[in-house]
Ligand code: SF4
């Protein structure tokens with residue numbers, strides 16, 4: 049009798065829950081833990097970003113300061129951001145908006161994004177440390193975003209692939225150090241380690257040193273996040289919905305940043321046209337769509353814990369002077 | 372969420388993926404009563420897998436002192452708080468050998484607690500900071516004193532501590548795997564080993580956060596997470612020493628105290644690991660209430676307070692300790708296989724021998740027979756043969772001083 053009671057107590061509500069979630073699944077969810085997009089999310093925003101044509105003498109050293117003048121006459125578009133609340137894990141909400149400007153010179157396209165973030169988080173070495181980051185997303189291929197198209201502004205969908213450019217504050221810091229990867233000693237200067245890289249030292253151990261690569265899982269598996277000497281601050285990726293983000297074999301995007309008085313200014317740039325079929329292509333005089341997300345490392349933002357815009361935004365590229 | 376059966380809890384529970392059990396499950400039994408915390412297992416793992424740059428803080432295997440020690444510090448107390456352990460109650464009046472051998476757990480698992488709290492992730496958890504990972508046995512040998520003025524005596528010591536040997540539990544329902552938003556963590560169908568794909572991992576640390584046992588670890592050098600790999604090349608028989616036979620892991624094989632027996636949980640009642648866990652119920656899961664169905668099993672220490680042990684190993688504790696203190700003939704034989712071979716034993720056989728000893732333990736009669744126990748490998752070949760009484764070799768006087 050008592051057992052019957054106990055089994056009932058556990059099976060019925062759980063069965064009920066299963067039934068309920070099965071119905072929800074059929075009606076709305078695309079995957080467990082993921083809520084479907086609403087109609088207004090399939091409708092692009094009204095304000096059009098003009099990608100201004102400028103004649104640009106490419107600076108020898110690409111940095112925010114030397115590109116400042118080129119953005120002077122570009123009109124900014126304000127993109128509202130909010131907490132990511134559809135796919136597990138939910139999160140974000142600390143950054144409520146960003147400003148986007150864009151220019152091109154007939155060869156390269158530049159996007160400048162600014163947002164405020166009171167803490168600069170440019171390292172991801174300690175377990176509790178997360179980086180600041182920003183991403184731009186573009187539908188892959190010649191897609192016209194309309195409500196009927198049902199192209200999800202949240203990472204795209206199956207058969208609706210996207211191209212993403214993901215700038216990371218720690219990648220930028222990596223570029224400035226020898227070997228182009230901030231090592232663990234940067235975070236823990238007094239730590240003990242058994243590695244003596246000086247081949248003339250009495251403690252130099254060749255097998256130990258050569259095993260670093262083999263026994264560094266991420267490096268041995270060719271994970272771009274783990275590689276030293278990436279030579280860039282922006283990762284070029286594709287996605288077809290939540291959880292599908294994949295690093296491209298061919299990296300084409302780069303960027304630079306500046307942090308001052310609690311404001312990040314990040315510029316990402318790439319040539320208008322590339323050879324890579326996984327890349328978005330830009331045509332002067334044509335249209336494009338973009339969406340974006342910002343991660344606040346100080347709030348432990350990463351992956352789905354981010355500040356997102358829930359709509360696609362239209363952009364139009366000015367013609368070049370000779371068109 | 373789907374409903375899966377968790378036999379540790381004796382009931383179904385919510386989990387993001389369907390129930391899909393491996394062909395056979397990597398498992399091990401640790402006899403806490405014998406551990407001396409020499410950390411040889413810890414160093415065996417370290418010297419094989421985590422001696423490298425950026426892994427300075429990693430101890431995939433560690434031995435910590437209970438109740439105060441922990442790596443990372445206080446990991447279990449912190450996780451228990453997250454599942455509101457006030458409700459850690461079990462209905463034990465009726466049990467089912469297969470489905471609910473310990474009764475039914477009435478509290479929340481890490482998955483159910485997350486759903487109840489509506490925190491929009493699969494399981495409750497937290498990320499221990501770097502300083503919490505500083506030592507594999509922080510708080511070493513610190514005893515708890517219930518009655519400070521008394522000396523300790525069995526059965527339960529009033530001043531006590533014990534050693535807890537830990538590695539990844541290669542859970543049936545891993546919290547780490549559930550947590551990963553990229554499905555970069557997978558559980559192998561052939562042996563149930565749980566691995567992090569080093570190419571797909573993006574260092575989000577959701578596994579570090581939602582593994583209740585805190586066994587995935589972040590590596591600052593590669594900026595992705597790593598965890599115990601169950602020495603899978605050895606399990607696959609790729610170490611030349613065992614000539615293609617599945618071999619026990621580094622941490623198991625190195626155990627000086629002979630507390631460890633590793634094998635696979637399967638349906639064979641004559642498999643020593645399966646017999647001790649499922650049939651004899653001598654070895655118990657660690658914090659079954661977390662709900663991940665962990666696969667490292669422990670013979671609880673007989674001198675520690677039972678209430679503490681029940682919280683740690685569930686309601687099977689009293690029966691397991693009684694059985695350990697007065698072992699049956701078969702139990703004694705199977706326990707003699709601990710650390711007798713490097714190849715994994717898949718089946719045992721007992722050949723009966725004469726009675727050699729008889730006594731009374733806590734009022735119960737104990738008889739010892741010098742039986743022979745034989746262990747067989749995957750291929751049915753004999754791997755090891757041993758007797759209950761270990762053979763004694765007396766050294767020739769002329770060799771007394773030689774080494
Ligand atoms: S112990 Fe932790 S890391 Fe290991 S399988 Fe279970 S949840 Fe994953």
Ligand code: SF4
Nearest residue numbers: 416599601602620622
């Ligand atoms: S099974 Fe292997 S990898 Fe895992 S803790 Fe033991 S020695 Fe380390």
